[in-house]
Amino acid sequence: MVTLKSLIYRKRLWWSAILFVLLIAGGCRTDAASGDPAAVLEMDNNSGVDLSAAGAENSSSGGYPSKVSVVPGESLDFHISNGYSAKYTLSIYREGATRELMGTIPNVSTANYGCSGGYARGCNWPVAAGFRVPNNWPSGIYTVDIPRSGGSAMKTLFFVRAPKPEARILFLTSINTYQAYNDFGGGSLYGFGLAEKSERVSFNRPYMYGIGFLDRWEGKFVTWAEKAGYKMDYAATYDLEFVPNLLDGYDLVIIAGHSEYWTYDMRQRVKSYIYNGGRFMNLSGNTMWWQVRFEDNGRTMVGYKSWRNDPEKSAELSTDVNWDRPIFDSSFTITGLHWPYGGYPGGNGDGYYVINAGHWLFQGTGLKENELFGKGASRDDSIHDKESDGLAFNCATDGSTILGPIAGTGTPGNFTILGLTPVAGKQRKLNGLAMMGLYTTPSGGAVFSAGTTGWVLGLQQSAVDRITRNVMDRFLAGNFPQEPAAPDSNYLFADRFNCDALNRDRFSAQITDAARLNYITTAKVKGATLEQSCGVDGAGLLLPATPTGMRFVAGLGPNWGSTPKLYSRLYLNLKDLNVKNGSILTLVQQYADNRVEAPVAVAALQIGMINNTLSMRYQPVGGAEMPWVPVPANSFFRVDTTWDAGQNKVGFRVNGNQGYEQSVNLGVFPQPNRADFGILVKKGTSGGRLCMDELIYDDQSITAPVFATGP
Template sequence: MRIDRPRGAVPAGESRVVRESGMGTGRRRFLGMAVGAAAGLSACDAAGTPGGAAAASAAVAGRPTGTPSPSPSATSAENARPGNADWGVTKAGPARAIEGYADRVSVLPGERFGLYVSTTAPHFTVSAYRMGWYGGARGRLVWRSERLPGSRQGDPTVDGRTRTVRTDWARSTTVDTEGWPEGSYLLRLDAEDGSGQRFVPVTVRSATTAGKTVIVNAPATWQAYNEWGGYSLYNGPTGGLATRSLEVTFDRPYLYDNGAGLFLVYEAPLVALAERLDLPLAYTTGVDVAREPELLHGATAVLSLGHDEYWSPEQRQHFTAARDAGTNLAILGANCCFRRIRFEPSALGPDRTVVCYKSAWQEDPGYRAGKPATTDYREQPDPDPESSLLGVIYDGYPVDAPYVVTNPGHWLFAGTGVGAGDSFAHLVGVEYDRVLTGFPTPRPIEILAHSPVVCDGRRSFADSAYYTVPSGAGVFASGTMRWVESLDADGPGGGRADHGMDGRTGAMTRRVTENLLRAFAAGPAGRSHPASDNVEAVYGKS
C-alpha cells in the first residue's frame, strides 16, 4: 500500500497524506517515491539478532547443490551485447521542461505505439533503452529517433465526478518496435536545448510464455500512486482521501522517478539479476495477464515484483489457474494483490483507466451495474483475502526492522551460510506480510524467516514463506517490500538500494533469489522441493 522511499531528492508534489489502511483504520502514510533520498523509515522498529555476517557475505557466487542449470536462452545472447551505461536521466530540469506518455502500456515486438510529448524546447529526441544486465550497464540503446519538433501541450483537466486527471495532447510521433527484443524498456526524452530529460516506460511483451520465467511489470500500481496533475488514488489537492481520484488513467506522464514510475526501485534490480542468470525469460504486464486468459499457459514460473498492489479479478484468476496447472509463483514484495480494481477504456484505447473506489465502493457505477466492488480484496461485500493465493497476508505499515532467519536449512538458503537467528538490518520494510491462519492459507506452508516487528505500537511478525500445491507448483513470498531493492545493496552493476541495507544483506538476498529462480525455472518446484509445514513450530498451537 505504501511506497518506500530510496535515496534522492523528494519530487515536487510529494507529501505525507492520511490514507485508509485497508484494515479499517486511518494512518499517516508516506506517498514517497522511487527517487529516493530520504532516510529509511524507522517509525516501527524491531530488534533482531546479529550474527553470521562472514558466512553470508562470502556467499555471493555459485549455484545451489543439486539445482539444474537451464539451457542457454535468448536472454544470454541479448545480454552478450554491449550495454549503454549512460541510459539514465542526468538532467531532469524543471517540472514541465519535457514529459510524455505512450498510448500503449505494452506492445508485441514489431507493433507501433504513439508517443505524446510536451516540452518547452523547440525540438527533442527519443532514445529507447532495453533494461537488463548487459555486464552491469543495466541498459542497451535499441533505437533512437530523429530530431522531432517539440511544443508545450495543454494543461490537464480534472473530471468533476471521478477527479480523474486527463490530458488532450496531440500525438508527437509514432514508434515502430520492429526488431526490438522483448523486455522492459525506458524511453528517454531529451530536450534539444538541454533543458530536461524524462522517462516513458513501455513493455515489449512476449506473445507466449511456455517454458519461461515470466516477469510481470505492474503499471496499474505505478499509476495508482502517480500524482501527475495533482491527483492519485490516494490524495488530491487537499492532501487527503476526500479529494483523491476514484479512477486514474495511463493518458498522462508519471510524476515520480523522472517519469519511470515505480520501475527502477521495485523491478529493475530483479530484471538485472534474472537476465544475469541467463534464464529463459518472458515479459508482460498485469494488464496483459488480466486480458489474456491463455497468456501464462505453460510458463515455468511467474514473478510478481516489489510493489504489485493493484490487481483485477481476472489477473488473480489467471495467476491462480497457472499455479493450479503447475506454474511456480514468486511474490518478491509485500502488500501484493491487495486492492481489487477494474480496467476501463480511455479516449486512447482499452484498459487505460484503473478504477478503484476503495471505501467508497458503493458509489461506483460499475458496482451498481453488477461488477465486483473495487475495494480491498479482504473487505466486504465480497471478501476474498489475498492469502489464499500468496500464502501470506498484508499486516501493516510502516516498519523498518531486521530480517530474522528461522529455517536456515531450507534449500532456498543454500550457499548463504546463514544460521538460525541471523538477522539483516532494515530488510523488513516499509510494508510487510505474514502467515496468519485466521485467513485462508494454503497448506503445507513453510516459514523461512520470522522477523519481529513493532508497528504503531503493535507487535507482530513479518514472514518469508514457501508452500506447495498438488499440481507441483511452489509459491514463495518474501514478506517484505524491500526484497527487490535489496538486490542492489553493494551489488554488481551498482544500483540504488538504500535504508541502510548493507552488502551482507545484498549477498544473502541475491543468493536466495538465484536459488529460487533457478529451481523455479526447472519446473514445478514442489515435486523436488515439497514444503514441510512448520506453522505450529514457529507460532505455536492456536
C-alpha cells in the first residue's frame, strides 16, 4: 500500500535529486575569472556545507555492512534490500591501482524492505549474507557489488585493517563525513532539500551513492598512490575512536578529501602521534571542523552542532565546532589551518600561487615564486574544488611577501606557508585566502596541510604529482629539516597591517578585506583599509571614527585561555582624528569572555580631549580613575600598556617614557582572554580617522623592534 508518508518521502527524494543535478550543472557562478573571489559557490548554510553533496539513493534498496572495518579472520554481515527476483551473487573487490575481484558470495536472496525515516534509527534490514574475511586478504578499501534487475550494480563499502602494520603508510578514509551528509532514509546532519535535519545518523543504512564520496576524493588518491608504487595499509578515520593504538608503528598517516567530522579522542590520537614523531599528510579541506560522538556501540553518530542544544556539555562529548566552548581544541593546533579562515574557491575551481619556491617541497616541479599550479579546466580537476582552509598571517613591508603565521591563533609558530589563493569566506563574511604549508616538531614529527578538499583531483598534473611525492618520500625517509619559526611566532597576537598588496604578481582580484583577515570576527568595519601612507613600518590600518562604531576581535590564545599578564604595544597617528573637548573614545577594549554570557569588559585604552589637550589612558573598567597622559597630535607615537595581576600593576607609556604605573587590586577583576579594537563614537562628539600600526599582545614584556616616531 502506498501511504501518505511514503508519498511525502518519495517527493523529498525527488527534490533532493533535482537539487543535486542543478547544483552540479549550474549551482555556482562561472562568469568570473580564475582567482576572483566573487566566483564562488553560493551557500545558504553557515556550517561549511558542500551543497553539491546533497541527494539520496532510492531508499528502498541498497546495502550496508554490520561493521565499518575488520581485520583478516573476522566476520561481518551484509544487510541488503533488493527487489531482485532471483538469487544472486555478491562480488567483493579491493580498490587500488586496479579494481581486483577478491571473492564472491553466491545464492543471496533478498526482498525490498524500505527505510523511510530510518536515517537516525537505522534501516534494520535483515542479514542477507555473512562473510568471514580470509586470513590472507591484504588491508584495503573493499567494495561490494550488489546486482539489481535494471541498471548498474549497487555498492557498499567496508575496510580491512592490518592487525599490525604491514606497510609504513596508513591511509584513513573519512566516512564520518560520508554519514553526516548521507540522507538515505530521509535525513542527515544537514537536511538538504526536503530531507530532515537530524542530530543523529545511523550506520545501519547504506552510504549515500552506496560508497559515499569514495569516488569523488579518496579513491582517486588510492589509485594514484598504488600505481605510483606506495604500499599502504587502510582504515577509516572512524577507527581512531575504537582502535586506540591504530597509528602505532606507522611512519606516515594520510587523510584526503573532506575530513570534516571528528570526535575528541580521534583528534587527540592524531595530535599525540604527531608530537611523538609521526608524520601526517592532511590532503583535506574543511578539516576537523565539527566534533561528533558515537553511541550504540559505534552504530550511531551524534552531531547537534550546538553545545547549547546537546545534553552532553563536556569538552570530550559535546558536539559543536571544536575551537569554541566547551571544546576549546582548535584544529589550528593539529593541521595549522582552520576552515573559518578559508572559504570557497572560484566557481571553475582554482590552484595555488607558489610561496617560498626554494623550499624542498617544490624540488623537481620547475615552479617559480608566485606561479599558479593546480588549476584545471573546471572544479572537477582543480585542487580547489569545494572548501579550502586558511590561517592568520603577516606580511613584510612590501605588502606581498608572506612572513608566516600569527601563532597565537594556534597555528604552530614554524608553519611554513607554501601556497595561497583567494577564496570567499562564509564564516567570517569576507574575501580572504586559503593556504597550504607544513610544520615540524622537535621529536621528528611533521605535518603537511594541503588545505583543500580537492588536492587529489590535481594528481594528474605534474606539479601536484611531484609535490605529493616529495612530501611522501621525505616524510617516509625522515629527510627534512626543521622548519624555522615565523618572526611573530613568540607573541600571543601580532598584526603588522602590511598585507596591502597580496595580489601583486599573483592574481588580478584585489583582496579588499585584507584589513580583516587576521581576526576571529569583525563588525561594521567599512572604510577600514590597509594603506602605505598610514604605517610606521610598511602599511598601516586606516581606521575611521564613525557613529556606528567598528570592532576587530582577536582572541589572546588558540582556545580562549585567559592570561594574568597582558602587555600590548601599538603605534598611533591621530592627526586626522577630531575629538571634541570633554569627549572620550575607546580604541581598545579587553574582555574576559567565557563564550557563554556576554563578555565582561576588563580594561580599555581610551582617547580623550581633556582640557583641550589630546590625551590617552589605560583604564581598568570599574576601577579607580587612571590619569590622562598627553599624546602627540600630529605624528606617530608608540603606546605600551601593562596588565599584571601577579604584581597588581597597571601601566601606560607613550614612546617608552611618559606615562604611569599604578598599583591596582587586579585580583577582583576577571582575567582577559580577548581584545577588541575599533572606534565607537557618539554622534556629534568626534569624527575623522586615525592610523594604527604594529599591534602586539603578549603575556610578557614586549621587546619588539622600536620604530622611529615624531615629525
